[in-house]
Amino acid sequence: MAATTVWQPRDDGLAEIFTLLEQQISPSSAVDKSQIWKQLEHFSQFPDFNNYLVFILVRAEGKPIGIRQAAGLLLKNNLKRVWISMAQENQKYIKSELLPCLGAVDRHIRTTVGTIISEVVNIEGVSGWLELLPALVSCLDSNDLNHMDGAMDALSKICEDIPQVLDSEVPGLAERPINIFLPRLYQFFQSPHASLRKLALGCVNQYVIIMPAALYNSMDKYLQGLFVLANDPVAEVCAAFVHLTEVLPSSIEPHLRNVMEYMLQVNKDPDEEVALEACEFWSAYCDAQLPTENLKEFLPRLIPVLLSNMAYADDDESLLDAEEDESQPDRDQDLKPRFHTSRLHGSEDFDDDDDDSFNVWNLRKCSAAAIDVLSNVFGDEILPALMPLIQAKLSASGDEAWKEREAAVLTLGAIAEGCFNAFLLPLLDDKFPLIRSISCWTLSRFGKYLIQEIGNPKGYEQFEKVLMGLLRRLLDSNKRVQEAACSAFATVEEDVAEELVPHLEVILQHLMCAFGKYQRRNLRIVYDAIGTLADSVREELNKPAYLEILMPPLVAKWQQLSNSDKDLFPLLECFTSISQALGVGFAPFAQPVFQRCMDIIQLQLLAKVDPASAGAQYDREFIVCSLDLLSGLAEGLGSGIESLISPSNLRDLLLKCCMDEASDVRQSAFALMGDLARVYPAYLQPRMVEFLEIASQQLSANLIRENLSVANNACWAIGELAVKVRQEVSPIVTNVASSLGLILQHGEAVNKSLVENSAITLGRLAWIRPDLVAPHMEHFMKPWCLALSMVRDDIEKEDAFRGLCAVVKVNPSGGVSSLVFICKAIASWHEIRSEDVNNEVSQVLNGYKQLLGNSWAECLSALEPPVKERLARYV
Numbered sequence: 001m002a003a004t005t006v007w008q009p010r011d012d013g014l015a016e017i018f019t020l021l022e023q024q025i026s027p028s029s030a031v032d033k034s035q036i037w038k039q040l041e042h043f044s045q046f047p048d049f050n051n052y053l054v055f056i057l058v059r060a061e062g063k064p065i066g067i068r069q070a071a072g073l074l075l076k077n078n079l080k081r082v083w084i085s086m087a088q089e090n091q092k093y094i095k096s097e098l099l100p101c102l103g104a105v106d107r108h109i110r111t112t113v114g115t116i117i118s119e120v121v122n123i124e125g126v127s128g129w130l131e132l133l134p135a136l137v138s139c140l141d142s143n144d145l146n147h148m149d150g151a152m153d154a155l156s157k158i159c160e161d162i163p164q165v166l167d168s169e170v171p172g173l174a175e176r177p178i179n180i181f182l183p184r185l186y187q188f189f190q191s192p193h194a195s196l197r198k199l200a201l202g203c204v205n206q207y208v209i210i211m212p213a214a215l216y217n218s219m220d221k222y223l224q225g226l227f228v229l230a231n232d233p234v235a236e237v238c239a240a241f242v243h244l245t246e247v248l249p250s251s252i253e254p255h256l257r258n259v260m261e262y263m264l265q266v267n268k269d270p271d272e273e274v275a276l277e278a279c280e281f282w283s284a285y286c287d288a289q290l291p292t293e294n295l296k297e298f299l300p301r302l303i304p305v306l307l308s309n310m311a312y313a314d315d316d317e318s319l320l321d322a323e324e325d326e327s328q329p330d331r332d333q334d335l336k337p338r339f340h341t342s343r344l345h346g347s348e349d350f351d352d353d354d355d356d357s358f359n360v361w362n363l364r365k366c367s368a369a370a371i372d373v374l375s376n377v378f379g380d381e382i383l384p385a386l387m388p389l390i391q392a393k394l395s396a397s398g399d400e401a402w403k404e405r406e407a408a409v410l411t412l413g414a415i416a417e418g419c420f421n422a423f424l425l426p427l428l429d430d431k432f433p434l435i436r437s438i439s440c441w442t443l444s445r446f447g448k449y450l451i452q453e454i455g456n457p458k459g460y461e462q463f464e465k466v467l468m469g470l471l472r473r474l475l476d477s478n479k480r481v482q483e484a485a486c487s488a489f490a491t492v493e494e495d496v497a498e499e500l501v502p503h504l505e506v507i508l509q510h511l512m513c514a515f516g517k518y519q520r521r522n523l524r525i526v527y528d529a530i531g532t533l534a535d536s537v538r539e540e541l542n543k544p545a546y547l548e549i550l551m552p553p554l555v556a557k558w559q560q561l562s563n564s565d566k567d568l569f570p571l572l573e574c575f576t577s578i579s580q581a582l583g584v585g586f587a588p589f590a591q592p593v594f595q596r597c598m599d600i601i602q603l604q605l606l607a608k609v610d611p612a613s614a615g616a617q618y619d620r621e622f623i624v625c626s627l628d629l630l631s632g633l634a635e636g637l638g639s640g641i642e643s644l645i646s647p648s649n650l651r652d653l654l655l656k657c658c659m660d661e662a663s664d665v666r667q668s669a670f671a672l673m674g675d676l677a678r679v680y681p682a683y684l685q686p687r688m689v690e691f692l693e694i695a696s697q698q699l700s701a702n703l704i705r706e707n708l709s710v711a712n713n714a715c716w717a718i719g720e721l722a723v724k725v726r727q728e729v730s731p732i733v734t735n736v737a738s739s740l741g742l743i744l745q746h747g748e749a750v751n752k753s754l755v756e757n758s759a760i761t762l763g764r765l766a767w768i769r770p771d772l773v774a775p776h777m778e779h780f781m782k783p784w785c786l787a788l789s790m791v792r793d794d795i796e797k798e799d800a801f802r803g804l805c806a807v808v809k810v811n812p813s814g815g816v817s818s819l820v821f822i823c824k825a826i827a828s829w830h831e832i833r834s835e836d837v838n839n840e841v842s843q844v845l846n847g848y849k850q851l852l853g854n855s856w857a858e859c860l861s862a863l864e865p866p867v868k869e870r871l872a873r874y875v
Contacts, residue, residue, distance in 0.1 A: 007048065007093050009055050017043060017052050018063070021070045040074065047087055050078055054094045057112060058101045065108050072112035076119050083123045095120070099135045102154060103147035110146065114154035122162050126177060127170050133177055140184050145193065152188070152199040155181065159206040167212040178207070178214045186218070189225035198233040201225075205236060208243035219251050227255075230262060238266055238277035242284050249288040256294055260285075264298060267305050275309065276363045282306075282370040286377050296378065303374075303385045307393075309367040310414075311407040312434070364407075368414040375415035386411070394427075402432040409435060413442030428469045433476075437484035440473055444488035447495030454499055463496070467503060471510040479522060486514065486525040490532045497536040504537065508549040515553055520567065527570035530554075531577035541578070542585035550578075551589060558593075563600050564616035572597075572625035576632035583636045590633060594644045597626040601653050620662050627657060627668035634675040642680050655687055658694045663707045670695060670710065674717030681724040688728055692718065696732045699739035712754045715740070719761030723799060726768050733765050733772045740765075741780030744787055752790070759787035763800025770806035777807050777814040785821035789828040797829075798837045805840040812851060819848060820862050827863075827870040842874040849875060 020043075024036045043049050056063070056071035075094075083091070098120075101113045117132065126133060139151030158166065166177040181203075188200035204222060207215050215222065222240075229237050241259055244252050252259050259281075266278035282302065285295060295302075374382055393401075393408035409427055427439040443466050450466060453459025470492065473485035493500060500507060511533070515526050530550070534541055541550070554574070561568050575593060579586040604622045607614035630650070634641050645651075654676075657669035673691060676683060684691055698707065698714035718736060722729045740762040747755045762784060766773040788804070791797045804825070808815045815822055826845065832838040849856045860868055 007051055007089070009052050014052060014055070017049075017071075018056060018060070018067065021056070021067045021074070022064075025066050025070050044078060044082075048090060050075055050082070050086070051090055051093055053078070054097045054116075057109065058097045058104075065106055069108050069112050072109075072116060076112075076116045079116065079119050079123070083120065095129060095131070099131060102135065102139050102150035103142075103144060104150065105146060107149065110150035111153050114150065114157050117154045118157035118161055121158050121165060125165050125168075127172075130172060133170075133173070133180070137180065137184070140181075140188075148188075148196060149193075149199075152196055152203075156199045156203050159203040163206045163210060167207070167210065167214070176212075176214070178212050182214050182218065186221055186225055189229055194232060197229060198236055201229060201233060201236040201240065205240050205243060208240065208247050211247055216248075219248075223251065223255065227258075234266055234269065235271075235274045235277045238263065238274070238281065242277065242280045245281060245284040245288050245290070249290055253290065256290065260294065260298055264302060264305065267302075267309070272313065272363045276361075276366055279306070279309065279363060279366040279370055283366075283373045286373045292377060295374075296381070299374070299378070299382060300385045303371070303382065304389060306367040306371050307386070307389050307407065307411060309363050310371075310410050311403045312364065313362070364410075368410055371411055371414040382415070386415070402430075402435060405430070406432070406435045406438050409438045409442050413438065413445045425465055425469055428473055433478040433481050436473060436476065436478070436481045440470060440481070440484040440488040443470065444491040447492045450492075451496050451499065454496070463499070464503075466492070467500075467507075471507065474510050474514045475517070479519065482514065482518060482522045483525055486522065486529050490525070490529040493529065493532045493536045498540070500533065501537055501540045504540065504543075504546055505549070507533065508546055512549055512553050515557075523567075524570045527574040531574045534574075534577040534581035538581045539583060539585075542582045547582075547585070554578075555589065558596070563596070563603050564619075564622070566619070566621075568600075569621060569625050572629050576625075576629045579629070579632040579636040581636075584638070584640055586633070586636050587640060590637060590641075590644060593629065594633060594648075597630050598648060598650065598653070600626045601657070605653070605656065620660075620665050623657060623660075624664050624668045627654075627665070627672050631668070631672045631675045634672065634679050638679045641676075642683070645676075645680065645683055651683060651687055655690060655694070658691065663710050666698070666707070666710045667713050670698070670713035670717045674713065674720045677717060677720040677724055681721060684721070685725075688721075688725065689731065692721065692729060692732045696736045696739070699736060699743065708750060708754055711743075712751075712757055715743075715754065715757045715761050719757065719764045719796075719799075722761070722764045722768055729765065730769055730772070733769045737762060737765055737773045737776060741776065741784075744780050744783035747783060747787065755787050756791050759784055759791060760796045760800045763788070763803035766803030766807045767799060768803075770803070770810045773803070774807040774810035774814060777811055778817065781815055781818035782821050785818060785825040788825045791828075793830050793832075798832070798834045801826075801832075801837050802840060805837075805844050808844050809847075812847060815848075816852075819852075819859050822848075823859070823863055823871055824867055826874065827867040829870070838874075845871065845875045 017040075020036055020039055024033065024040070043052075053071045053075035057068050057075065060068050060071075079094075098113050098117055101109060102117075104110045104113065120129060121132070136151045136155060139147040140155075142148060166181065168176060170177060185200045185204050188196050191197050191200070204215070226237055226240055241252065241263065263278045263281045267275055269275045269278070282295075286292075371386075390408045390411055393404040396404045405427075425443075427435055428443075430436050430439070446466070450459070450463045454463050470485055470489045473481055474489060476482050476485060511526060511530055515523065515530075518526055541547075554571070558571060558575075561571065579590070579593070600622050603614055603616060604618060604620065607616045607618040611617055633644070637644075654669055654672060657665050658673065660666055660669070673684070673695065695714040695718050698711050718729070718732070740758045743750060743754060743758045744762070762773070762780075784804075788797070788800055791800070804822070808822070822844070826841055832841065848859075852859060860871075863871070
């Protein structure tokens with residue numbers, strides 16, 4: 001039998017790749033890096049290219065470490081893309097070369113090998129690499145520092161990236177890998193080498209969140225190790241206590257006083273990263289609802305530490321742009337990435353990421369968050385310890401004390417929800433921009449307090465002072481203050497809403513003045529503030545005097561921007577809010593806005609298949625924003641949109657968007673479909689069957705988890721069409737009812753909005769075709785009734801109950817087993833305003849009373865007294 005040939009590189013190929021890698025990491029600007037990448041990409045098409053890379057990483061001894069590392073990192077990135085399709089012999093070769101290098105003399109090589117090993121495990125798990133676990137164990141048990149460090153580094157990356165793989169059953173292993181490694185990691189807590197202690201603790205910490213049985217059962221040993229390690233590594237010990245507090249607070253309760261004392265001391269550590277880890281503990285403690293009396297004792301010592309850590313550090317990035325003047329144009333890199341949230345119909349309980357993802361979390365912010373949480377837990381009880389410190393910092397004079405004053409204002413903002421104090425208005429005019437900006441933010445935190453007090457003369461005066469102070473700062477010459485004032489004003493708008501109406505003229509004058517003077521970055525925030533104002537005051541904005549101030553500058557900007565300019569996004573969003581607020585008052589501006597949206601959608605659909613012909617790169621956010629603005633027009637203009645859309649090809653474009661592979665495009669497309677169904681359903685008629693079929697496909701079980709928001713809007717749109725076109729929805733009723741029944745049965749796996757819309761749409765379909773829905777009602781009657789119980793009283797709920805009553809009449813026996821839930825759903829009404837729905841409900845209950853005879857009383861006895869009381873109106 002012939003021996004297996006071990007792969008060997010060709011010398012010329014090796015030399016060529018080596019030269020390219022050398023040029024790639026060269027700092028020289030004379031080297032064209034894009035050309036090098038192209039050549040490397042070309043080489044990557046050869047099946048054994050990655051073998052060359054691992055060979056250079058592992059065997060090119062005597063060559064520069066930087067080049068060997070570059071080969072390893074390129075290999076790691078390649079494996080993400082090609083590992084699954086790679087020939088088995090090449091996979092085997094790469095694995096066989098990596099394992100002996102775990103103990104490489106050079107630490108850079110060891111850590112690069114660890115990164116690649118973690119990537120392979122991420123792709124195929126540990127069961128695909130049976131030699132790995134014994135190799136790691138062998139290195140950990142070797143007593144050779146290089147081997148122990150290399151294995152521990154690889155293990156730490158696996159634990160960080162894919163901790164679950166070590167807590168899973170592995171074919172051929174008698175126990176889970178975590179059971180093999182955990183005792184060894186505990187042993188390394190006592191290693192004489194600081195790097196190994198740190199890595200070992202970091203590994204175990206990754207498992208606190210998922211809490212495998214092996215860790216839970218050895219909790220005493222873990223805690224004992226933490227107390228031994230208390231002084232080194234401090235950051236990892238703090239992280240461990242924070243995780244335990246979040247996940248298993250009972251484990252630290254016996255040691256609570258010692259842990260709190262330790263965290264308080266570490267919170268003062270001069271190393272900001274260490275202090276930050278300790279600072280996370282206080283919010284975690286409050287969230288875990290551990291005994292507040294223990295924490296209360298610490299407040300006099302804790303609050304000064306937190307307050308001290310809230311001052312700007314000298315190297316804080318925020319200080320760099322604090323003095324930036326408004327006349328300085330924004331560069332492209334100054335503009336944060338922005339994300340448009342597609343239109344959603346229903347309860348707004350979907351996660352909404354805000355801009356904070358671009359802010360760096362640091363000790364200052366963490367300390368402010370801790371003060372915020374403490375103020376909510378203890379309320380005014382924290383003021384005796386806090387207020388003397390705040391007053392001292394606010395009264396500190398001199399330019400050098402500005403950071404202390406700023407930290408005091410930040411503290412006032414942090415405690416705004418738990419306590420109220422007002423020292424802020426004069427600070428809006430402070431000499432230092434960062435004090436003016438933090439004062440704006442802090443005032444915005446008191447919006448809810450302002451609205452509570454607005455009914456008395458003093459409270460109204462305070463509100464007017466805050467309003468005018470923020471408007472004054474909108475026109476600040478400092479960009480940072482402009483941004484803070486505009487954001488703060490948008491927050492206050494949401495809180496005080498219609499209270500802004502008497503001040504609309506002066507507000508619009510200030511906003512449009514800001515619009516005229518702001519650079520690109522802050523202009524986006526003005527758009528948001530205008531949109532929020534429109535959402536807050538709605539039709540009150542529809543006055544000629546206000547529109548004269550508001551619209552000409554916006555229309556001028558609208559005409560100035562090209563169809564592929566990304567600065568259009570916030571303007572499209574702003575127009576969406578304005579069109580909804582103005583209603584038919586937006587009609588004079590509607591034609592050009594509608595046509596522009598159509599042009600943008602058509603341009604982007606062309607760019608998707610042929611960017612050269614379109615003269616633009618495809619960016620689906622243009623489509624999403626345009627669809628949402630068209631929805632805003634439909635909502636605002638109502639049936640008045642008919643003259644705009646009748647001559648257009650919107651129907652065909654919309655159908656394409658409903659079939660788009662991007663979920664956010666489909667989400668906005670189905671929102672528009674539903675809005676058109678409400679105001680002009682005849683427009684959809686020629687392609688009605690296709691719209692209904694595509695919408696119903698969004699509700700199939702395999703799509704739900706991936707695209708909850710799409711399913712939500714599609715479900716809502718089907719319901720809106722159903723009540724307008726009635727019998728025309730018949731072909732999809734059976735399938736959709738089945739899908740909605742499954743959603744309702746598994747409501748805990750989706751979300752409130754989709755459950756509510758499913759309950760309403762199912763009711764509307766049942767109302768139109770009870771004969772198709774009734775035969776299946778036993779499968780979903782209980783969750784359907786539970787969901788309807790949670791829907792607020794409105795026309796949609798009336799429609800749903802028409803359907804409920806209709807199916808019960810068709811198949812009364814199908815509802816008997818769920819009668820208690822039918823009763824509870826009926827009792828959820830505060831008042832049924834529709835006389836015919838009221839009569840239908842009464843007929844259903846009296847019908848069951850007659851059907852059940854003596855068993856009716858038994859059914860009622862299972863209901864709570866308030867439910868019986870409400871049912872008495874109908875029986």
